[in-house]
Every structure is written in C-alpha cells, then in structure tokens.
Amino acid sequence: MSEKWSQDVTDNSDALDLEDGVFTKDDPREVAKSLKRSAEASDRRKTDPYRSAMSMLTFYINRAGKDLDSDQKQVLEDAKDELRKLYDREPQDD
Template identity: 75%
Template sequence: MTQKKWSQDVTEKSDSLDLEDDVFTRDDPKEIAQSLKRSAEASGRRKSSPYRSAMSMLTFYVNRAGSGLDERQKQVLEDAKDELRIAFGREPKG
C-alpha cells in the first residue's frame, strides 16, 4: 500500500472545505472557480471568508502539486484564480 502525501490528505480532508470530486483536474478554469466558490460558501468549518478559503485551497494545491502538474493544467489552475476573483466580485490580477 502506498502512503499518501500529507498535502493530498489536506486537499481531500481539509477542515475548511469539502471539495467536489476531481475539482483540480477539470479543464475549465471557470468551472473550477465555481466549484470552489460553492464549497467555500457551503462550509460551516472554514475559519475565514469564503473567498479567502477558496483561494487558499487553490493556491495550496498549485503550490503542493506544482512539479507534478503538466504546464497545461498548471495554466488552467492559474486562470482559475482570476475566475475565482471574478466569481467573488473582485478584480482579476491578469
């Protein structure tokens, strides 16, 4: 049996968000952002605002999975950050 990395465990069992299955493997940045927004707004366990919780989870995943992501998926996830900002009524950094 292969031992999971702690970062995978955090992503799957975070105290702040219950993530939808395979959210970070999706191809559409807007879909990823909307999923994270739904998860953050529905969570009763998060310790900060829904926006901050969703962005933190996305950034955590990108940083921890970094070298294991292909360039295309890495770009999708980076684009999802701007979509998340838009979803919460904030200006994209783009």
Template identity: 65%
Template sequence: MVPAGRRWSQKVTESSRALDLEPGVFALVDPREIALSLQRSAEASVNRKAGPFRSAMSMLNFYINRAGRNLPAERRACLEAAKGELRRLYGRTELHDAD
C-alpha cells in the same frame, strides 16, 4: 516509493475540514467550472476560518503549490486561470482586496 510522511498534502486536499470539496474539482478542464465549484464549497462550508473568497483561493493555491513541479504546464495554466475566475466571481479586481 514515497515514504509515508511525504503524502500529507494529498490527505489534506482529500479530507480538509476547511472546505468540503466536490469530487474531482481539480481535474476539471474549464477554469470557470473549477472556480464555481470552489465558490460553492467555500460558501457552503461552516468550518472555514476566513471568508469564502479567501478560503476558496487558499485551497486553490494550496493545490497548485503542493503539486509543484509535477504539475504539467497546461494544467498549471488552467489552475492559474481559475484564480482569475475566482476573482471575477467575487468582484475582486485587485490582488490585495480585503475580505
């Protein structure tokens, strides 16, 4: 059993006010569909503090980082591919493009 304070990242993912995520976005199997869902959520959000690209990428990175070593290699590869799809959707070819 995990102590109560150890599941904060799940709560953030489920109830973050930064982006209203579509249900099951991180369970999708197609990296492009994950990216498109994050794009829709980021562009529709009125609570985000950064631009839509940064907000979507931040949420994806947050999920990958919090899942950590519990994330199977195949799942991690899919989520990492979703980062590339997000970059393509926003016309970002460089890792350090500004918003």
C-alpha cells in the same frame, strides 16, 4: 504514511468539502465555481468564502505544481482570475 500530507489536506480539508476531481477540470471557470460552492457551503471554514477558496486553490498549485502538466497548471492559474471575477475582487500580483 502512504499519502503525502498535502494530498491528505486536499482530500480531507477541515475547511472545505471539495468536489471530486475539482483540480482536474479543464475549464478554469468550472474550477472556480466548484471552489466557490464548496467555500460557501462550509460551516467549518475560519475565514470568508473567497479567501478559503483562493487559499485551497493556491495550496494545491503550490504543493502539486511540480507534478502538474503545464496545461493543467495554466487552467488552475486561470481559475484564480475566475474566482476573483466570481467574487468581484480586483486582480492582485501573485
């Protein structure tokens, strides 16, 4: 297999159709808004849109984390807070 399984999940998620380049954006709010749109548009997700979007973001950070530069990792971590704001969720300890 030429791709890592985690890349395949990111590219071909059964739950979300992700916007191309969503995890390379440099604005945390834009990352969160894109994930929110994808989660709300999906009819294949198995849980609520917030949880689906947060799960995909966390999955990506955890699987790509060692290969992300520190600036991009911070953008994605900040996107978690933006996602919580978009869904009116209280911050939790991650």
